[in-house]
Amino acid sequence: MKYISTRGHAAGEQFCDILLGGLAPDGGLYLPESYPQVSATELAAWRNLSYPELAFVVLSKFCTDILPEELAPLVSRTYAPQVFINARAGQWIEDITPLTTLGVERNTTLSLLSLSNGPTLAFKDMAMQLLGNLFEFVLKQRGQTLNILGATSGDTGSAAEYAMRGKKGVKVFMLSPKGKMSAFQTAQMYSLQDENIINIAIDGVFDDAQDIVKAVSNDHAFKAAHNIGTVNSINWARVIAQVVYYFKGYFAATKSNDEQVSFAVPSGNFGNVCAGHIARQMGLPIRKLIVATNENNVLDEFFKTGIYRVRTAKDTHHTSSPSMDISKASNFERFIFDLMGRDAAKTRALFKQVEKTGQFDISNTPEFASIEEKYGFVSGRSTHKQRLLAIREVFHDYKEIIDPHTADGVYVAFQYLEKGVPMIVLETAQAAKFNETIMEALGVNAARPDAYIDIEKREQRVIHIASDVNAVKDILSKNI
Numbered sequence: 001m002k003y004i005s006t007r008g009h010a011a012g013e014q015f016c017d018i019l020l021g022g023l024a025p026d027g028g029l030y031l032p033e034s035y036p037q038v039s040a041t042e043l044a045a046w047r048n049l050s051y052p053e054l055a056f057v058v059l060s061k062f063c064t065d066i067l068p069e070e071l072a073p074l075v076s077r078t079y080a081p082q083v084f085i086n087a088r089a090g091q092w093i094e095d096i097t098p099l100t101t102l103g104v105e106r107n108t109t110l111s112l113l114s115l116s117n118g119p120t121l122a123f124k125d126m127a128m129q130l131l132g133n134l135f136e137f138v139l140k141q142r143g144q145t146l147n148i149l150g151a152t153s154g155d156t157g158s159a160a161e162y163a164m165r166g167k168k169g170v171k172v173f174m175l176s177p178k179g180k181m182s183a184f185q186t187a188q189m190y191s192l193q194d195e196n197i198i199n200i201a202i203d204g205v206f207d208d209a210q211d212i213v214k215a216v217s218n219d220h221a222f223k224a225a226h227n228i229g230t231v232n233s234i235n236w237a238r239v240i241a242q243v244v245y246y247f248k249g250y251f252a253a254t255k256s257n258d259e260q261v262s263f264a265v266p267s268g269n270f271g272n273v274c275a276g277h278i279a280r281q282m283g284l285p286i287r288k289l290i291v292a293t294n295e296n297n298v299l300d301e302f303f304k305t306g307i308y309r310v311r312t313a314k315d316t317h318h319t320s321s322p323s324m325d326i327s328k329a330s331n332f333e334r335f336i337f338d339l340m341g342r343d344a345a346k347t348r349a350l351f352k353q354v355e356k357t358g359q360f361d362i363s364n365t366p367e368f369a370s371i372e373e374k375y376g377f378v379s380g381r382s383t384h385k386q387r388l389l390a391i392r393e394v395f396h397d398y399k400e401i402i403d404p405h406t407a408d409g410v411y412v413a414f415q416y417l418e419k420g421v422p423m424i425v426l427e428t429a430q431a432a433k434f435n436e437t438i439m440e441a442l443g444v445n446a447a448r449p450d451a452y453i454d455i456e457k458r459e460q461r462v463i464h465i466a467s468d469v470n471a472v473k474d475i476l477s478k479n480i
């Protein structure tokens with residue numbers, strides 16, 4: 001399978017060629033030349049596969065340059081029950097992403113697909129764990145090493161560190177704002193003692209950390225000399241890892257492949273729901289893809305009006321579903337490319353306009369008018385109050401405590417229930433990670449998984465520095 005850029009670059013690259021990089025050379029995002037199709041026969045055969053078997057058949061369609069006998073064990077190691085643990089029961093989870101049916105709402109079943117059973121208790125583990133093993137594999141094959149430089153406000157950084165810890169050929173340098181993360185998030189990252197994980201706390205806020213990463217990445221000579229890479233949400237391997245659980249959720253919620261389901265997806269950078277779009281393009285019978293945002297409603301605004309308007313840092317709200325606090329949706333260009341009939345010139349023009357003016361407007365185009373019918377996309381937004389309401393409703397009606405991001409998904413899902421179409425809300429984090437909001441909504445604590453009870457007491461390993469590019473470069477040079 002060959003990959004192309006949403007802005008036209010097409011150099012015949014295959015999966016392993018684009019794995020370690022970020023953007024395509026022309027500033028676009030990579031996508032396959034065409035989406036692989038899943039036949040009715042295949043879909044029937046896939047229904048009863050285990051999670052790693054399903055992941056193997058789905059990923060095989062995209063990673064045609066990895067031998068099946070190499071990909072299969074890699075995938076099995078990634079999606080092993082030992083890695084995905086039911087935090088409440090303390091048991092390994094055989095099916096990795098279990099579906100919990102909450103109940104019947106307006107003549108249809110409402111379920112949660114639980115994606116947060118990995119080491120950092122959030123759905124980013126689903127993709128990041130695969131990325132860790134793929135990086136190790138490709139680096140070894142090519143005799144290369146990679147130094148990942150990132151900035152985090154909490155979740156992405158810890159998912160990356162837990163995925164890369166102990167991996168050969170990879171080092172992680174993760175910048176975080178000192179004193180700005182929760183005690184739990186801080187402990188989760190800084191308590192890692194692995195040699196190849198280097199935590200750097202800077203005096204400043206997340207944006208300062210992000211600016212340092214950008215400054216180092218823009219120093220092309222330094223970047224090349226030190227083999228510096230990233231693991232951000234536009235990474236193509238992360239997207240396809242996420243395609244797998246849409247299939248899994250579909251099979252778990254239906255009895256036959258004649259049925260359709262809808263998915264509600266708590267969204268920020270459009271990575272998770274982009275995977276749903278791809279699953280639908282491959283032929284999975286998805287009726288609606290419901291994009292749920294919080295107060296940072298860049299995506300809801302687009303799907304409602306046809307205007308894509310990115311926000312400044314100043315206009316980005318800090319909310320109680322913080323992992324969805326985004327100013328622009330970095331994977332969105334992938335969908336726009338498809339929507340524009342895969343016309344790279346049109347896509348490039350739209351995103352050049354965003355760079356210049358901060359927005360584009362396609363409200364008067366036939367493409368925009370066709371979105372719901374052709375692609376199944378609809379959207380909604382939730383506020384702090386509505387999030388709390390959803391947490392209370394699910395707790396009172398079904399005795400489940402959901403986290404604030406999942407609550408945004410549930411709140412918006414309620415607006416799109418249709419008779420006879422099962423509604424699956426993607427559960428993106430565990431409530432224990434966001435206990436302050438659970439306390440506010442319910443007046444009780446979310447149970448913390450046993451393995452994390454004493455996490456704040458563990459020894460921490462971190463380098464403290466001022467917010468300074470040269471200090472970071474110095475650490476990089478000394479440690480690689």
Ligand SMILES: *Cc1c(COP(=O)(O)O)cnc(C)c1O
Pocket residue numbers: 122123124155233266267268269270271272273323324405428429
């Ligand atoms: C990252 C994240 C999201 C948003 O996912 P995107 O792929 O950025 O749309 C939602 N919920 C949680 C808990 C997350 O960590």
